[in-house]
């Protein structure tokens with residue numbers, strides 16, 4: 239899913255979702271275009287399921303171009319996943335974890351299977367790691383950091399041309415159920431939780447800016463049988479000190495077993 243800075247769009251799913259829950263962060267226009275690194279700390283406590291992508295979006299200043307990064311959980315016995323993408327015409331990569339195109343359009347998609355662990359704190363970051371002063375292009379690296387050990391794992395790397403500029407503040411984290419098929423015995427979306435902390439933006443002058451929450455979007459979608467039965471979204475979100483929680487399938491305990499798939 240790609241959410242632009244100016245209009246909210248979404249790809250068509252096999253589900254009834256018009257859009258995913260999303261948390262928008264506060265920005266500061268005075269430092270737009272001076273940001274060379276954006277990080278987000280997170281923790282996915284458990285419920286080892288497939289289907290969710292917790293993506294954090296960043297914007298290239300003065301353009302309508304975006305990128306995003308974040309984790310995707312996987313079931314027990316398989317390896318968890320991480321993605322890092324950029325959209326639009328111009329970006330390119332020859333990194334082994336990356337390929338041309340993003341969400342079916344122009345751009346670059348990078349991804350790795352990596353055994354990040356449930357219940358542990360990690361930080362994902364996008365950072366400018368090289369620049370070409372001749373043509374003004376920038377190289378961006380997506381990295382997973384283990385908060386406990388400091389171990390860094392590169393998800394991927396791509397270049398953007400000069401007209402992509404540096405990054406803005408703002409942006410969002412979304413809670414996307416990108417694949418899901420209701421069944422008779424499991425008519426409601428899988429349970430899964432993402433704990434996210436406020437993104438931190440690093441400026442060219444070495445200073446940092448920590449965002450807080452600006453607003454919540456799309457928390458009213460009655461996308462599954464449990465939500466319809468409760469007349470309440472089954473993808474909820476709330477704040478905690480320094481961050482927020484996306485809680486999916488909260489209604490299942492009460493409603494699953496009593497509702498039929500839509």
Ligand SMILES: *[C@@H]1O[C@H](CO)[C@@H](O)[C@H](O)[C@H]1NC(C)=O
Pocket residue numbers: 301302303326327328399401402
């Ligand atoms: C940047 O330049 C490329 C051509 O190199 C063009 O295709 C693209 O649309 C431009 N993107 C922006 C954001 O201006």
Ligand SMILES: *[C@@H]1O[C@H](CO)[C@@H](O)[C@H](O)[C@H]1NC(C)=O
Pocket residue numbers: 281357358359
């Ligand atoms: C993760 O970070 C949070 C916030 O800093 C902290 O309260 C929590 O104890 C940490 N959890 C682990 C498992 O280290």
Ligand SMILES: *[C@@H]1O[C@H](CO)[C@@H](O)[C@H](O)[C@H]1NC(C)=O
Pocket residue numbers: 370371372373
């Ligand atoms: C920088 O860009 C110029 C012009 O596109 C290119 O000729 C040169 O090889 C680039 N330098 C590096 C180090 O990639």
Ligand SMILES: *[C@@H]1O[C@H](CO)[C@@H](O)[C@H](O)[C@H]1NC(C)=O
Pocket residue numbers: 469
């Ligand atoms: C469902 O909830 C909405 C708002 O949350 C309310 O306006 C509506 O009346 C409710 N529908 C029913 C059938 O309770």
Ligand SMILES: CC(=O)N[C@H]1CO[C@H](CO)[C@@H](O)[C@@H]1O
Pocket residue numbers: 334335349350351392393
């Ligand atoms: C899963 C995978 O292909 N990982 C590769 C990503 O790229 C780095 C190099 O930066 C390789 O070391 C990994 O093996």
